[in-house]
Amino acid sequence: MKVKHYWASILLLLIGLLITYALVQYSTTRALNRANQTVAVDIELYGGYLTAETQRALTLLNTLESFFSVSEVDHHTFELVGADALANYKHLQSLFWVPKVVASERALYEGVAKKLYPGYEFKTRNDKGVLITEQLRDYYYPIYYQSSRNNRAGLGLNLADGLLGRELDRIRDQGPGTFSVDIKPIFGDPQYDAEDAKNYLMVMMPVYAGAPTTVSAYQEAFRGFLIGAIRIDSLIFDYLNYERYQQLEITVSDITSPERTVYIALNEPEKGSRLLEEYGARIETVIAGGRRWLIEGVPTAKYLGLVATGQGKYIAFIGMMITLALSFYIYFLRARAEHVEEEVKARTRELSFVNRKLEHLTRTDALTQLANRRYFDEYLEKEWFRGRRDKTVLSLIICDVDYFKKYNDNYGHIAGDKCLQQIAIALKGAFSRSVDMVARYGGEEFAVILPGTVVDEAGVIARAAKAIAELQIEHSQSGVSDYVTMSFGACVVRPSDEVNVVDFIKHADEALYQAKSDGRNCGRVINLNSSDNETV
Numbered sequence: 301m302k303v304k305h306y307w308a309s310i311l312l313l314l315i316g317l318l319i320t321y322a323l324v325q326y327s328t329t330r331a332l333n334r335a336n337q338t339v340a341v342d343i344e345l346y347g348g349y350l351t352a353e354t355q356r357a358l359t360l361l362n363t364l365e366s367f368f369s370v371s372e373v374d375h376h377t378f379e380l381v382g383a384d385a386l387a388n389y390k391h392l393q394s395l396f397w398v399p400k401v402v403a404s405e406r407a408l409y410e411g412v413a414k415k416l417y418p419g420y421e422f423k424t425r426n427d428k429g430v431l432i433t434e435q436l437r438d439y440y441y442p443i444y445y446q447s448s449r450n451n452r453a454g455l456g457l458n459l460a461d462g463l464l465g466r467e468l469d470r471i472r473d474q475g476p477g478t479f480s481v482d483i484k485p486i487f488g489d490p491q492y493d494a495e496d497a498k499n500y501l502m503v504m505m506p507v508y509a510g511a512p513t514t515v516s517a518y519q520e521a522f523r524g525f526l527i528g529a530i531r532i533d534s535l536i537f538d539y540l541n542y543e544r545y546q547q548l549e550i551t552v553s554d555i556t557s558p559e560r561t562v563y564i565a566l567n568e569p570e571k572g573s574r575l576l577e578e579y580g581a582r583i584e585t586v587i588a589g590g591r592r593w594l595i596e597g598v599p600t601a602k603y604l605g606l607v608a609t610g611q612g613k614y615i616a617f618i619g620m621m622i623t624l625a626l627s628f629y630i631y632f633l634r635a636r637a638e639h640v641e642e643e644v645k646a647r648t649r650e651l652s653f654v655n656r657k658l659e660h661l662t663r664t665d666a667l668t669q670l671a672n673r674r675y676f677d678e679y680l681e682k683e684w685f686r687g688r689r690d691k692t693v694l695s696l697i698i699c700d701v702d703y704f705k706k707y708n709d710n711y712g713h714i715a716g717d718k719c720l721q722q723i724a725i726a727l728k729g730a731f732s733r734s735v736d737m738v739a740r741y742g743g744e745e746f747a748v749i750l751p752g753t754v755v756d757e758a759g760v761i762a763r764a765a766k767a768i769a770e771l772q773i774e775h776s777q778s779g780v781s782d783y784v785t786m787s788f789g790a791c792v793v794r795p796s797d798e799v800n801v802v803d804f805i806k807h808a809d810e811a812l813y814q815a816k817s818d819g820r821n822c823g824r825v826i827n828l829n830s831s832d833n834e835t836v
């Protein structure tokens with residue numbers, strides 16, 4: 301794996317992770333907002349439930365009130381009706397019958413009740429809250445009958461005293477259909493029954509005989525109060541039995557009276573749950589009977605888990621998968637491109653090598669490995685123009701093996717080839733400057749281009765002849781030596797507009813012809829710039 305394959309994939313991976321993170325954040329924020337709304341909706345629904353449930357209690361008491369307005373309220377009937385009401389409405393803790401008893405009737409009422417409840421008498425509460433015998437009063441509102449789930453301690457208690465007595469008088473004087481709802485402990489003895497000490501929703505309803513229409517008629521027809529004690533805890537907690545509500549801290553308070561908030565109930569989630577105040581919601585609801593309740597809900601982290609859709613997790617998972625898949629895909633694409641690139645480079649190298657080889661072949665004479673005639677022509681032209689531009693001298697030597705026909709005839713053509721190869725090596729050695737070019741001019745003829753050199757017989761040509769002589773290639777048929785020799789014809793020129801390259805070659809040829817004519821194994825030079833006699 302090459303590092304350069306990585307960068308695009310890593311970049312994509314980072315961008316992908318960044319986008320996934322942003323989407324998860326967005327989705328989480330949305331989910332939390334939704335959770336906040338869900339808390340609000342749950343609290344709203346809860347308020348609706350409390351209103352409906354208290355309305356049921358009110359309806360029940362209304363029905364009883366209608367019943368007792370047409371029937372005598374005796375002990376037996378009350379017991380039957382009360383038992384039925386308790387069975388039908390589970391939040392009803394007690395049902396009381398409270399008649400109005402004037403002072404003169406007290407003994408009569410107490411006497412009748414004593415037969416049912418031994419020790420019955422009208423009572424009141426002393427400073428310490430203990431029930432004691434009631435003193436003489438103008439009238440009493442005693443608890444006369446009571447149907448209850450388990451507490452009976454309030455029997456005989458006179459409710460006509462104090463604020464409660466005034467409230468009862470008030471609703472009595474308002475006629476049928478009125479009622480009062482308050483939050484109080486049951487009228488029993490708290491020391492007798494702990495249940496009595498709790499707050500109850502007290503619904504107090506006056507009962508009249510018939511349907512009176514004036515205040516005096518109300519007082520005339522008044523039979524007593526029907527009082528229902530509704531269990532607030534059962535009302536409140538019954539509904540909260542769902543998993544989700546158990547993860548809400550719900551506080552219910554009665555705020556009907558601006559100066560007195562009554563904390564009714566607190567639903568606490570299991571211990572150790574973290575409460576998230578920021579997602580809390582609160583509503584005010586008006587329950588039956590006109591009481592205003594404030595309901596506040598604060599969810600736990602678990603609650604948010606229950607209402608969350610888990611969308612964030614899916615987004616994170618899918619985002620990671622897409623990012624990884626794309627990163628790998630890009631990585632493989634890049635790795636493949638890299639591979640193809642390498643392949644192309646290798647092929648290009650191969651091709652340029654072959655091209656160089658081809659070029660070498662097209663410029664090289666196969667037998668001697670010297671430059672061939674074609675390349676010689678190209679190079680000479682180039683050097684000609686360079687010489688003309690730079691005003692430098694240029695020399696050309698054309699040399700030819702002496703009596704080579706005879707050599708061939710005597711030693712054979714293969715030996716002739718070998719001889720030419722040895723001569724090529726010797727000439728290359730004699731003219732080894734990088735700018736010098738030794739070429740095979742044709743057949744047994746060679747040519748040497750010498751830029752910047754003034755060729756002379758005694759110097760340059762003698763050096764070349766010496767190199768050939770040193771080869772000591774036997775040539776018994778030569779007319780000038782026992783060994784192979786060469787004749788040299790050279791031309792020296794300073795290229796200019798007055799002379800051309802063709803004439804330059806022609807002059808070198810003429811010089812060679814001259815050398816041949818002069819007996820071979822020698823060299824002749826035609827210097828077209830006779831003033832030049834040294835290397836330039």
Ligand SMILES: Nc1nc2c(ncn2[C@@H]2O[C@H](COP(=O)(O)OP(=O)(O)OP(=O)(O)O)[C@@H](O)[C@H]2O)c(=O)[nH]1
Pocket residue numbers: 667700701702703704705706708712713714715716717720742743744816820
């Ligand atoms: N072995 C061999 N011989 C070649 C080659 N090219 C040319 N020759 C021979 O070179 C000989 C040239 O002979 P001529 O042109 O008559 O000249 P010469 O015999 O060298 O006589 P002078 O040049 O007058 O000294 C011919 O016999 C060609 O066949 C080659 O590549 N190999």
